[in-house]
Amino acid sequence: MNSLDFSIVFQSWPYLWSGLLFSLALTAAASVIGMILGTCFALTQHFEVPVIGRIVRAYIALIRSIPLILVLFWFFFLVPIVLGHLSGNGRPIPIGATWTAFITFGLFEAAYYSEIIRVGLRAVNRGQFEACQALALSTFDTYRCVILPQVLRVASPIILSQTIILFQDTSLVYVLSLTDLLGAASKLAQLNSRLVEMYLVVALVYLAISSAASQCVASLRKRYAIAGSRR
């Protein structure tokens, strides 16, 4: 007990690996859903779409002011009840823990990405819009080919930072009895009484992935800083 024994980590690697894959899959899915929805949300704000724009703004304000874990509870316990009522027979319709996790994380991220993109849209020079108008580009092409690509480039470091936070937050799925990397490690740790080894290794894995992503952020920052200064 006194000496560290890492053999348990190697023996149980497949289980840890599956936990890690779940964390990564959840991060990837949530960031894709978040990007698509977040961009749409940001555009409703940018165009000041009547009614919908206000609803979206309220939604974003709400999501950003409550902890993710609460959102998870809501979706897991409340949405089935709401669905049950909507379907008419009143009995809750369970949507399953995995679906809950993917949808909740996606919707949660959308609120954060949306704010990043909204700010990015405001930062685009008015001249870019005017050049598109002068070239007779449609509004759709203006945003798809000119405005959004620039916003996403400029915002990509912040978006990636947000995604790193998301990756760490995936450990919250333990409240839904789902097993992510941290969940797998803590189950194994308790099973084998090897808490120190397990938590050390898991910390290293988080560190490795987050710092690789941070490197990515840094290099993106540098690249766009140069492009910006030359402009």
Place this chain on the structure above:
Amino acid sequence: MLQDNTARGANLPSAIVAVEHVVKRFGHFTALSDINLSVTAGEKIVLCGPSGSGKSTLIRCINHIEKHDGGRIVVAGVDLTDRVTDINSVRREVGMVFQSFNLFPHLSIVENCMLAPMKVRGLSSEEARERAMGVLRQVRIHDQASKYPGQLSGGQQQRVAIARALCMQPKIMLFDEPTSALDPEMVKEVLDTIIGLARDGMTMICVTHEMGFAREVADRVVFMDRGTIVEEADPETFFRAPRTERAKGFLQQIIH
């Protein structure tokens, strides 16, 4: 007498741009009041006047980037005054070059020139590239085609901006102080490009204070002050013997 000419010009089929009694307000501020201007196909107009006189506002009304509040604007046969159903049918025919270039920084030079022809004119990517390279050669910048705007000098960027507009094969070109954001040594290359266009017969309206350029290409100099057209004349007459005090004062300022 000038008013007569303008009014008659507006009714001729050769008037490619007709601006009649146009008013433009920003809130309570009147930026343009009762502007009349008629441009025939192939004509080159130089617009000048003190800062804030409404030059930019006027040319931006011509491609409907600004919407006028009163009067009538007809461009290439389309009346911009009625509820404009298809502004873009006018904008397709009107190229515009801005003081600050406004190139798309995330696209390469050739892609900057290909985008609108593909999206608006429906060219294939090969056709658009071929056309873009042809026009870039015309403005003598084809060797930079794969670079990005941020890698080019101001003068080169402005020539790309001209090429980008030309790739739409417009009937009219609008220039809003195309050289005033440039270092002095780059002004000439851009002006030479515009002069080349003028020689090819392009109809153009150019806001500029470059007198040498105006003398060389302009058929008419239009002098604006405080939202009105104060004086119109051929460049020789205008620069040598301006009729109004305001034009005299203005010319003295830009010479010194």
